[in-house]
Amino acid sequence: MKPAVExxxxxxxxxxxxxxxxxxxxxxxxxxRGETLALVGESGSGxxxxxxxxxxxxxxxxxxxGGSATFxxxxxxxxxxxxxxxxxxxxxxxxxxxPMTSLNPVLTVGRQISEVLRIHEGLDRRLAMAxxxxxxxxxxxxxxxRRVHEYPHQLSGGMRQRVMIAMAVACSPKLLIADEPTTALxxxxxxxxxxxxxxxxxxxxxxxxxxxxxxxxxxxxxxxVVVMYAGRKVEEADPETLFSRPLHPYTRGLLxxxxxxxxxxxxxxxxxVEIPGSIxxxxxxxxxxxxxxxxxxxxxxxxxDPDLLEPAAGxxxxxxxxxxxxx
Amino acid sequence: xxxxxxxxxxxxxxxxxPAGAQAADPAADPxxxxxxxxxxxxxxxxxVAGLLIxxxxxxxxxxxxxxxxxxxxxxxxxPFIWPGEGLAYPLGTDALGRDVAAGVAWGARxxxxxxxxxxxxxxxxxxxxxxxAGYFGGRADMMLxxxxxxxxxxxxxxxxxxxxxxxxxxxxxxxxxxxxVTWPTVAxxxxxxxxxxxxxxxxxxxxxxxxxxxxxxxxEILPNAxxxxxxxxxxxxxxxILMESALxxxxxxxxxxxxxxxxxxxxxxxxxxxxxLSAVPGVAIVLTVxxxxxxxxxxxxxxxxxxx
Amino acid sequence: xQGRLPDIARLIVRSAFHAVPTILVILVANFFLLRLAPGxxxxxxxxxxxxxxxxxxxxxxxxxxxxxxILEQLQNYLGHILRFDLGYSARFNTPVIDLILQRVPGTxxxxxxxxxxxxxxxxxxGTFQATFAGRWPDRVIAVVTQLFYSLPGFWIGLMLxxxxxxxxxxxxxxxxxxxxxxxxxxxxxxxxxxxMVLPATSLALFYVAVYARLTRAxxxxxxxxxxxxxxxAKGLSQFKVMTGHVLRNALLPVTTLAGIHLGGLLGGAVxxxxxxxxxxxxxxxxxxxxxxxxxVLLGVLLLSSIVVIAVNLLxxxxxxxxxxxxxxx
Numbered sequence: 001m002k003p004a005v006e007x008x009x010x011x012x013x014x015x016x017x018x019x020x021x022x023x024x025x026x027x028x029x030x031x032x033r034g035e036t037l038a039l040v041g042e043s044g045s046g047x048x049x050x051x052x053x054x055x056x057x058x059x060x061x062x063x064x065x066g067g068s069a070t071f072x073x074x075x076x077x078x079x080x081x082x083x084x085x086x087x088x089x090x091x092x093x094x095x096x097x098x099p100m101t102s103l104n105p106v107l108t109v110g111r112q113i114s115e116v117l118r119i120h121e122g123l124d125r126r127l128a129m130a131x132x133x134x135x136x137x138x139x140x141x142x143x144x145x146r147r148v149h150e151y152p153h154q155l156s157g158g159m160r161q162r163v164m165i166a167m168a169v170a171c172s173p174k175l176l177i178a179d180e181p182t183t184a185l186x187x188x189x190x191x192x193x194x195x196x197x198x199x200x201x202x203x204x205x206x207x208x209x210x211x212x213x214x215x216x217x218x219x220x221x222x223x224x225v226v227v228m229y230a231g232r233k234v235e236e237a238d239p240e241t242l243f244s245r246p247l248h249p250y251t252r253g254l255l256x257x258x259x260x261x262x263x264x265x266x267x268x269x270x271x272x273v274e275i276p277g278s279i280x281x282x283x284x285x286x287x288x289x290x291x292x293x294x295x296x297x298x299x300x301x302x303x304x305d306p307d308l309l310e311p312a313a314g315x316x317x318x319x320x321x322x323x324x325x326x327x
Numbered sequence: 328x329x330x331x332x333x334x335x336x337x338x339x340x341x342x343x344x345p346a347g348a349q350a351a352d353p354a355a356d357p358x359x360x361x362x363x364x365x366x367x368x369x370x371x372x373x374x375v376a377g378l379l380i381x382x383x384x385x386x387x388x389x390x391x392x393x394x395x396x397x398x399x400x401x402x403x404x405x406p407f408i409w410p411g412e413g414l415a416y417p418l419g420t421d422a423l424g425r426d427v428a429a430g431v432a433w434g435a436r437x438x439x440x441x442x443x444x445x446x447x448x449x450x451x452x453x454x455x456x457x458x459x460a461g462y463f464g465g466r467a468d469m470m471l472x473x474x475x476x477x478x479x480x481x482x483x484x485x486x487x488x489x490x491x492x493x494x495x496x497x498x499x500x501x502x503x504x505x506x507x508v509t510w511p512t513v514a515x516x517x518x519x520x521x522x523x524x525x526x527x528x529x530x531x532x533x534x535x536x537x538x539x540x541x542x543x544x545x546x547e548i549l550p551n552a553x554x555x556x557x558x559x560x561x562x563x564x565x566x567x568i569l570m571e572s573a574l575x576x577x578x579x580x581x582x583x584x585x586x587x588x589x590x591x592x593x594x595x596x597x598x599x600x601x602x603x604l605s606a607v608p609g610v611a612i613v614l615t616v617x618x619x620x621x622x623x624x625x626x627x628x629x630x631x632x633x634x635x
Numbered sequence: 636x637q638g639r640l641p642d643i644a645r646l647i648v649r650s651a652f653h654a655v656p657t658i659l660v661i662l663v664a665n666f667f668l669l670r671l672a673p674g675x676x677x678x679x680x681x682x683x684x685x686x687x688x689x690x691x692x693x694x695x696x697x698x699x700x701x702x703x704x705i706l707e708q709l710q711n712y713l714g715h716i717l718r719f720d721l722g723y724s725a726r727f728n729t730p731v732i733d734l735i736l737q738r739v740p741g742t743x744x745x746x747x748x749x750x751x752x753x754x755x756x757x758x759x760x761g762t763f764q765a766t767f768a769g770r771w772p773d774r775v776i777a778v779v780t781q782l783f784y785s786l787p788g789f790w791i792g793l794m795l796x797x798x799x800x801x802x803x804x805x806x807x808x809x810x811x812x813x814x815x816x817x818x819x820x821x822x823x824x825x826x827x828x829x830x831m832v833l834p835a836t837s838l839a840l841f842y843v844a845v846y847a848r849l850t851r852a853x854x855x856x857x858x859x860x861x862x863x864x865x866x867x868a869k870g871l872s873q874f875k876v877m878t879g880h881v882l883r884n885a886l887l888p889v890t891t892l893a894g895i896h897l898g899g900l901l902g903g904a905v906x907x908x909x910x911x912x913x914x915x916x917x918x919x920x921x922x923x924x925x926x927x928x929x930x931v932l933l934g935v936l937l938l939s940s941i942v943v944i945a946v947n948l949l950x951x952x953x954x955x956x957x958x959x960x961x962x963x964x
Binding site: 373473476477480481482483484485486487488489490492493494495565569572573576577578579588591595598599602605606609612613616617620621624 | 656657660661668671672673778781782784785786787788789790791793794796797801898899901902903905906909920921924925927929932933935936939940943944
Binding site for chain 1: 862867870880959960
């Protein structure tokens with residue numbers, strides 16, 4: 001990991017607004033070329049909304065309320081819909097959580113992969129089909145010649161997710177956003193799929209934003225980790241630092257609540273909500289949103305938003321108390 | 328297998344979602360549910376408008392014997408007075424000098440009677456047959472499903488014509504014939520509801536308490552299937568009225584009664600010169616059917632928490 | 636897709652077998668309805684001829700086999716049906732089957748054009764509504780479709796005649812073509828089309844409402860599916876997402892319903908044909924009712940039931956072709 005490489009994506013103070021509140025507020029992070037960045041948090045932390053905001057695919061009720069996301073010198077937040085269409089699928093690929101429902105049930109796999117190639121690379125039907133077979137081979141689907149004519153319901157969950165990946169990387173994007181790519185899969189398949197993503201990202205020199213709630217996944221596959229809580233970044237570090245010296249009380253809670261951490265890293269899927277209280281308590285307008293569940297909370301925590309501090313190079317945390325205590 | 332995937336066949340019924348999700352909690356007080364449903368209904372302007380139109384039509388039907396005591400066939404005026412020409416005959420008079428307004432009012436009685444009674448019989452038969460098929464399953468279900476399929480095969484209006492023509496047109500034969508062609512719609516719906524509801528916990532609980540079949544069907548399952556049945560019934564009244572009008576228009580109505588359909592049919596002879604004779608009773612049909620459809624939609628929204 | 640052809644052939648054979656009992660039951664029901672009808676064929680002929688002695692009536696009855704035990708009569712009836720013999724219409728002085736077959740094309744043309752009109756407009760309108768779901772264009776159209784849904788076909792037929800044929804004189808008031816004029820070529824086709832516009836429109840309005848409502852609901856549901864988000868994430872335009880992904884799925888239930896409604900359309904055509912004096916099955920059924928000729932009426936019932944069964948089979952096959960998820964085994 002080289003520190004001074006170019007940033008491929010730079011998100012600054014991104015906020016996402018619903019009618020009455022902001023599920024993501026002033027979120028900043030960046031992704032470097034070829035790097036895998038993990039966005040970690042429990043459900044409701046705003047990580048999936050962030051991914052959709054980057055693709056400008058937020059549901060109608062939500063909108064980008066502020067900030068910027070600079071991707072290859074262009075601000076994704078202010079591109080026109082037509083320009084954005086050229087980015088989607090071509091410069092940024094995306095994989096979703098549910099391979100069961102994310103593929104169109106009435107179109108063949110080949111047709112769905114071809115579609116990307118035809119709109120972005122202008123291939124004709126035959127060439128696109130041939131390329132689809134190669135892509136199925138690339139994501140290691142056996143008998144790609146036959147599978148390309150099959151329908152999603154004829155494939156297993158793991159294979160469908162591979163098809164999703166083939167679609168997402170078809171145009172060799174610079175950035176791949178993987179939103180909980182393995183959550184819906186069998187434990188045995190999860191590692192294979194993650195390894196595939198990891199290999200592809202190296203072969204195609206793609207950067208990856210890996211969205212997950214599984215710390216095991218983070219430890220094994222990420223170069224850097226951003227921990228989110230209730231729409232804000234609470235901590236950022238590389239995985240070794242994060243696991244050996246977690247600073248934010250929430251991160252510590254997560255790690256403490258994860259028994260497998262003691263026994264080394266594994267990718268068993270486990271919910272992370274064993275910290276007392278729930279994320280639903282994070283409703284205040286200002287102040288640290290974790291304060292209602294935090295052992296260390298002081299009155300000042302609720303007075304103002306905590307600043308993001310950098311107690312060590314590359315290790316940022318949004319908790320003045322732990323930094324002050326020198327923990 | 329393919330048959331199973333088919334949505335409800337009747338054009339009359341707005342696609343009613345299977346009520347698997349609703350009313351799963353038997354502990355909830357049904358009365359408070361009804362009350363809130365009523366409140367939701369009253370917040371729906373289209374539904375309330377429908378209710379108002381229907382009340383006006385019902386008022387007209389009830390008032391007919393008092394306001395037009397001489398009946399719809401009384402001749403006493405100049406023929407072909409156009410609507411609005413004279414205050415005494417606001418809707419005009421027909422070729423024989425009969426008051427169109429009297430016909431509309433008296434016709435409302437027949438229309439309402441046929442619509443409500445045909446629906447009553449059709450829904451009753453449909454509920455009983457659908458409940459038995461859905462609740463017991465197995466051989467009973469197989470045979471009753473065949474019966475339903477058989478009745479749904481011929482185009483319902485052709486079947487209706489045949490039955491009425493053979494039985495001789497009268498109010499009672501028309502009512503029964505309409506019930507005969509509409510019950511399968513209800514039976515299919517009720518069967519589907521019962522099939523999904525019979526596996527629910529509260530039914531299993533009732534069964535483990537040793538309740539009899541009748542008690543479980545009518546006491547436990549039916550109340551939960553009721554919202555869907557009520558919505559269907561309101562739409563069926565509208566369909567029955569349309570069927571009755573079409574029958575009377577084709578001279579297959581009760582020959583002794585004036586109905587909206589028969590008024591349109593006889594007005595047709597003067598279509599080129601006095602088209603209002605057909606137009607006016609038609610507007611009455613449209614308003615009544617529209618009101619029932621609006622009410623049906625409103626009820627669907629109010630009783631079915633899953634619809635938008 | 637190619638691999639499904641044998642399966643589809645099997646589906647057709649199996650469904651045809653499945654339909655046999657239904658057709659049999661309808662035949663038997665038909666027979667008993669005929670028996671229930673007031674007066675038999677001998678009565679009709681006697682009435683036609685103006686007078687008849689008891690002896691003549693006996694002779695007629697034994698000629699038609701009406702004096703045989705009922706089961707034997709049923710057997711004869713079924714035997715005749717197998718030979719496509721639906722009986723003889725004394726009133727029209729023609730075999731019933733000939734009468735019916737003469738009228739089938741007229742009804743089919745009317746039904747299919749009404750179906751085509753209602754599907755095209757209904758799907759377009761429903762898709763438009765779904766795009767603006769909950770906003771004012773959707774609400775305004777919803778009121779209009781609700782109105783269409785409540786119109787009696789025969790009445791709107793009359794009103795269209797008043798407006799377009801009597802007032803504006805744009806279109807003919809009824810019939811299927813000018814009397815005594817040979818129609819050929821393009822101009823002939825255009826004249827025929829002119830005669831079809833009003834009947835087909837009157838029949839279609841109700842179904843425009845049905846399909847618009849169904850399409851609206853179906854499109855709204857399909858739009859919320861995950862695969863639509865995937866399609867957008869690929870960089871497809873809204874239009875391509877709508878046509879290539881949303882409608883592909885949303886129209887499946889519409890196809891099913893369209894097939895099912897052909898039966899209803901047939902019933903609707905009966906009434907519309909009498910309004911426009913359109914020479915089809917419906918008008919024949921009406922004439923049969925007026926003449927109390929029940930053998931013709933029941934022949935229409937039988938034939939229209941068979942049409943419905945055939946259409947349902949066709950819909951199953953079409954569905955198997957367009958929806959790969961349908962299990963054929």
